[in-house]
Amino acid sequence: MLSTVSRIMQQFFGRRSTNVFPVKYAPESVIDALAGGDIHPPISMPEGYRGKLSYDFDKCIGCGMCLKVCPAKALEDYPIMDTEKNRPSKRIVFYRGKCTYCEECVKVCPVGAIKLNPDFMMANYEKYGDDQIEGIEKRREFEVKEGQ
Amino acid sequence: MSNKETYKLQIGPTHPAFKEPVRFEFEVDGEHVLHADIDMGYTHRGIEHVSKERNFIQIIYLLERICGICSTSHPMAYCLAVENAAEIEVPARAKYIRTIVGELERLHSHLLWAGVAAHEVGFDTLFYTTWDIREKVMDCLEVISGNRVNYAMLTIGGVRRDIIGEVAEAVNKTVEYYSDLYSQLEDIMLNDMSLRLRTENVGILTYDEALKLCAVGPTARASGLAKDVRADYAVNAYPDIPWLKAITPNDVGKKPVGDIYDRIVVRVLEIKQSVDIIRFCMENMPGGEIVAEPKAVKVINQLKKVKAHGIGRYEGPRGEVSHYDILDNNECPVGVKVKAPTYSNIISWVPMFRGAEIADIPIIMSSIDPCIACSDRASFVEGEGKKTVSFGELRKLSMEKMNKIRRGL
Ligand code: SF4
Ligand code: SF4
Numbered sequence: 001m002l003s004t005v006s007r008i009m010q011q012f013f014g015r016r017s018t019n020v021f022p023v024k025y026a027p028e029s030v031i032d033a034l035a036g037g038d039i040h041p042p043i044s045m046p047e048g049y050r051g052k053l054s055y056d057f058d059k060c061i062g063c064g065m066c067l068k069v070c071p072a073k074a075l076e077d078y079p080i081m082d083t084e085k086n087r088p089s090k091r092i093v094f095y096r097g098k099c100t101y102c103e104e105c106v107k108v109c110p111v112g113a114i115k116l117n118p119d120f121m122m123a124n125y126e127k128y129g130d131d132q133i134e135g136i137e138k139r140r141e142f143e144v145k146e147g148q
Numbered sequence: 149m150s151n152k153e154t155y156k157l158q159i160g161p162t163h164p165a166f167k168e169p170v171r172f173e174f175e176v177d178g179e180h181v182l183h184a185d186i187d188m189g190y191t192h193r194g195i196e197h198v199s200k201e202r203n204f205i206q207i208i209y210l211l212e213r214i215c216g217i218c219s220t221s222h223p224m225a226y227c228l229a230v231e232n233a234a235e236i237e238v239p240a241r242a243k244y245i246r247t248i249v250g251e252l253e254r255l256h257s258h259l260l261w262a263g264v265a266a267h268e269v270g271f272d273t274l275f276y277t278t279w280d281i282r283e284k285v286m287d288c289l290e291v292i293s294g295n296r297v298n299y300a301m302l303t304i305g306g307v308r309r310d311i312i313g314e315v316a317e318a319v320n321k322t323v324e325y326y327s328d329l330y331s332q333l334e335d336i337m338l339n340d341m342s343l344r345l346r347t348e349n350v351g352i353l354t355y356d357e358a359l360k361l362c363a364v365g366p367t368a369r370a371s372g373l374a375k376d377v378r379a380d381y382a383v384n385a386y387p388d389i390p391w392l393k394a395i396t397p398n399d400v401g402k403k404p405v406g407d408i409y410d411r412i413v414v415r416v417l418e419i420k421q422s423v424d425i426i427r428f429c430m431e432n433m434p435g436g437e438i439v440a441e442p443k444a445v446k447v448i449n450q451l452k453k454v455k456a457h458g459i460g461r462y463e464g465p466r467g468e469v470s471h472y473d474i475l476d477n478n479e480c481p482v483g484v485k486v487k488a489p490t491y492s493n494i495i496s497w498v499p500m501f502r503g504a505e506i507a508d509i510p511i512i513m514s515s516i517d518p519c520i521a522c523s524d525r526a527s528f529v530e531g532e533g534k535k536t537v538s539f540g541e542l543r544k545l546s547m548e549k550m551n552k553i554r555r556g557l
Pocket of ligand 2: 059060061062063064066067092108109110111112113114
């Protein structure tokens with residue numbers, strides 16, 4: 001009994017185990033509210049944390065191995081013209097909203113073009129908005145459309 | 149009594165007391181439940197079917213999502229099944245790492261369950277306490293695997309990350325934390341008067357019923373049925389642990405009754421057992437490789453040449469989970485069959501509810517630690533959504549399906 005009472009006291013006055021959500025009411029823009037800088041990450045991210053995916057367009061050689069292993073089919077390839085080698089090649093875009101952060105593509109990539117970063121704040125209202133697609137700018141710039 | 153009418157009480161599919169969609173139809177006489185009927189199928193996702201369109205590596209992450217809590221148990225059973233079919237030898241170190249991750253998962257699952265159960269009886273102080281304690285094991289799993297929930301640690305032929313250096317230190321610290329805390333936890337879970345009053349002699353499943361209804365996991369062990377896949381059909385590092393055995397209430401010198409309190413006893417003792425197993429594994433972990441073939445594409449190509457079938461059995465936190473996979477010279481399996489522990493335990497609800505009071509329905513329901521999403525393996529999409537299939541018919545349907553698979557359709 002006594003131990004229960006002391007527990008209740010501890011829960012009332014002790015340290016909170018979880019982080020309080022940084023805003024009280026739903027803000028106009030969640031992204032702006034979080035970017036405001038009022039919030040510190042809940043816990044320091046351990047090394048090897050599987051968070052936001054990043055892709056290095058210049059390193060990629062277009063081998064397509066990542067496409068083969070991705071369980072969520074979160075990536076899509078598109079044709080480009082490799083000017084250095086002067087032959088057609090492929091590059092990738094990643095749909096973050098579909099990604100399961102399994103790291104399979106990172107392990108399989110022969111040139112280390114894909115990385116999972118410690119960043120975990122990715123919530124967004126638009127599933128297929130530009131900031132939810134990794135590599136979309138490069139695609140707009142370099143994609144070779146049919147008939148070109 | 150004779151002029152009294154009984155009433156039908158519907159609870160579910162969505163109800164604040166239930167964590168997942170399942171529908172019960174209770175026949176009640178006043179405050180007492182006379183009979184319970186269970187209706188499943190509200191959260192069927194067709195995972196087994198989708199698996200047939202994914203290659204062997206992709207499936208691991210799909211199966212991981214059958215259940216958010218058993219996110220190692222399902223891939224474990226699947227990898228064991230594929231390794232069994234393709235005769236892949238898992239390196240010894242990988243076996244130990246698999247065991248450690250599996251036991252950490254059990255630890256977090258049992259603590260989560262303790263919180264849910266406490267919440268169901270209105271003991272929210274205990275709910276906050278257990279979930280607070282549980283944060284430590286979640287953090288440890290995050291350090292090991294890079295994620296709190298979906299660990300993605302297993303792959304066919306081994307594991308994906310090693311436990312060395314700082315990670316090993318984090319595991320050791322977690323083990324110490326729970327060893328120090330255990331006596332407190334045991335005291336509050338087993339000796340608290342209000343918890344005892346709500347759980348003793350409630351929701352009884354006798355030894356004979358457990359045996360007859362093929363109950364598994366802590367539900368069966370609380371009824372005195374000493375069955376545990378870890379001890380009976382040992383895989384991973386379990387065969388190396390000399391003291392490992394199925395835990396029943398006998399271990400605290402209590403005759404098993406099969407009530408909810410006994411289920412608490414078993415799970416609390418298993419928390420200690422898990423901590424001991426992790427410590428054993430950390431002390432005795434052999435060196436060497438952590439995976440038979442690290443290149444995923446090579447594994448897929450290797451499995452493409454296999455025509456065989458394999459079965460994998462593993463003791464998840466809720467009981468035995470088994471997977472059956474059929475490989476047929478293809479990069480996708482032609483058949484994946486999942487049997488989750490709750491599937492075996494659903495029917496045990498019927499005797500547990502018999503004679504119970506309405507107020508005890510939520511705690512009895514959660515006492516088997518159900519995972520509905522795991523067990524929803526079939527759903528009728530034609531007709532009125534309901535059909536009763538006789539034993540003969542079911543057998544015929546099963547044989548037809550098996551023949552279809554054999555013919556490679
Ligand atoms: S991390 Fe996994 S799910 Fe995400 S893109 Fe890579 S392979 Fe696909
Ligand atoms: S595996 Fe790496 S190099 Fe190959 S296509 Fe994918 S990102 Fe490019």
